[in-house]
Amino acid sequence: MTSNEERPGSGRRFQRALVTGGSGFLGSHVCDALVAAGTAVVCLDNHCTGDPANVAHLMGHPLFSLVTADVSEGAEVAGRVDLVLHLASPASPSDYARLPLETLAAGGPGTAAALRVARRDGARFVLASTSEVYGDPLEHPQREDYWGNVNPVGPRAMYDEAKRYAEALTTTYGRVHGLSTGIVRIFNTYGPRLRADDGRAVPNFIRQAVADLPLTVYGSGDQTRSLCYVDDTVAGLLALAGSDHPGPVNIGSQEEVTVRDLALLIRDLTGSRSVLDFRPAPPDDPRQRRPDIGRARRLLGWSPRVPLREGLLRTIAATAERPSLSRAEP
Ligand code: UDP
Numbered sequence: 001m002t003s004n005e006e007r008p009g010s011g012r013r014f015q016r017a018l019v020t021g022g023s024g025f026l027g028s029h030v031c032d033a034l035v036a037a038g039t040a041v042v043c044l045d046n047h048c049t050g051d052p053a054n055v056a057h058l059m060g061h062p063l064f065s066l067v068t069a070d071v072s073e074g075a076e077v078a079g080r081v082d083l084v085l086h087l088a089s090p091a092s093p094s095d096y097a098r099l100p101l102e103t104l105a106a107g108g109p110g111t112a113a114a115l116r117v118a119r120r121d122g123a124r125f126v127l128a129s130t131s132e133v134y135g136d137p138l139e140h141p142q143r144e145d146y147w148g149n150v151n152p153v154g155p156r157a158m159y160d161e162a163k164r165y166a167e168a169l170t171t172t173y174g175r176v177h178g179l180s181t182g183i184v185r186i187f188n189t190y191g192p193r194l195r196a197d198d199g200r201a202v203p204n205f206i207r208q209a210v211a212d213l214p215l216t217v218y219g220s221g222d223q224t225r226s227l228c229y230v231d232d233t234v235a236g237l238l239a240l241a242g243s244d245h246p247g248p249v250n251i252g253s254q255e256e257v258t259v260r261d262l263a264l265l266i267r268d269l270t271g272s273r274s275v276l277d278f279r280p281a282p283p284d285d286p287r288q289r290r291p292d293i294g295r296a297r298r299l300l301g302w303s304p305r306v307p308l309r310e311g312l313l314r315t316i317a318a319t320a321e322r323p324s325l326s327r328a329e330p
Contacts, residue, residue, distance in 0.1 A: 012242040014083040014124075016040040020071045020114050021088030021106075023050035025193050026128070026186070029234045030085060031055055035063045042077055046070040048102060049090045054193050072105035075113045080121045083241060086114040086166075087128040093156065093282070094199030100158040107162025108169075115173045115181075124180045126241045127170045129248060131187040131289055132160045141290040144185065144248045154284040167248065174246065182240045187252025187291050191230030191311065192318030202227065202312075205263050206319050209272035219281025221260030226290040228253035229311030232304035239300040249299065252291035255308045269312055 017034050021027040022043030027050065031041050040063045043055055047068065058064040069076065071088045089106040090096040096103040111127065118125035134142045135150035150160045167183055174181035190202040197203075208215050228251070236251035257265070260276065267274050296302045306314075 017083040028054035072110040084118040092198040096159040107166040111166040183247035209270040214277035229306035250291035
């Protein structure tokens with residue numbers, strides 16, 4: 001039995017789902033969970049940050065098909081779906097800095113195209129939004145009714161504002177067209193299949209630690225994040241999909257750690273001799289982040305189950321099995 005099948009709020013079964021961004025880190029785990037639950041999956045991805053290798057094990061499965069296309073240019077999906085999950089977007093700060101206009105397009109025209117498919121078929125629609133809608137938060141922990149502290153012209157604006165617009169579009173489109181829509185705000189998630197070169201803290205520290213290279217801590221390292229193991233995140237997302245709730249619902253871990261402690265923990269778990277290498281802090285880097293998950297607990301019966309240490313051990317083990325993950329530059 002998968003963890004998702006045990007959870008309240010995920011009782012509704014879907015026949016056929018469109019997953020945009022389905023070849024990405026999170027998307028590929030969502031495809032796995034849906035196929036395991038007997039839902040046919042159309043995975044649509046342009047592979048700008050996703051990787052077909054993430055779904056290679058699903059190729060040839062009768063419930064799985066892969067469409068290589070950019071949802072921002074319109075989603076051509078043959079045949080009816082009863083669930084649309086819009087996950088397509090660069091999600092790592094270095095990826096969305098490298099692909100700024102693509103990131104805005106994924107949130108704007110990409111969300112609109114995915115919503116049109118849902119409307120065409122009367123499908124349930126779920127947007128994968130982000131804790132970044134809270135920006136550098138002035139309230140802690142972050143509740144869904146906090147409106148956030150986002151710099152609209154800063155270096156993270158293309159992602160934060162794309163997701164904020166996507167939330168507004170989802171909500172408004174659903175209201176205007178009588179569509180069942182939901183929004184999950186996903187906090188930092190980690191696990192197997194994170195790209196080694198995606199620039200985020202967990203893959204960077206693992207890659208550096210296993211090679212005994214210095215661990216690059218940005219700023220003082222006192223900034224915090226709450227890291228959720230990918231299986232828990234997927235279960236939360238699918239629990240909201242299986243409900244009729246519009247959200248937004250925070251999905252994330254309660255285990256808040258400083259970035260410095262995260263680096264030290266990964267060093268310990270890998271048995272590494274790496275030293276900490278403090279680098280300048282990136283501008284607008286949020287100083288603290290932890291979700292209030294009261295709403296997810298109440299509405300979906302969801303809370304994360306995998307402790308940070310355990311999740312990191314699984315991620316480190318998966319990294320060792322996929323040699324490409326340790327090849328990127330430091
Ligand atoms: N970070 C770091 N070293 C790295 C990568 C990231 O110190 O090699 C920091 C980053 O500045 C941020 C935190 O780790 O404070 C989480 O960054 P990440 O890119 O993983 O996710 P974010 O929450 O910023 O989207």
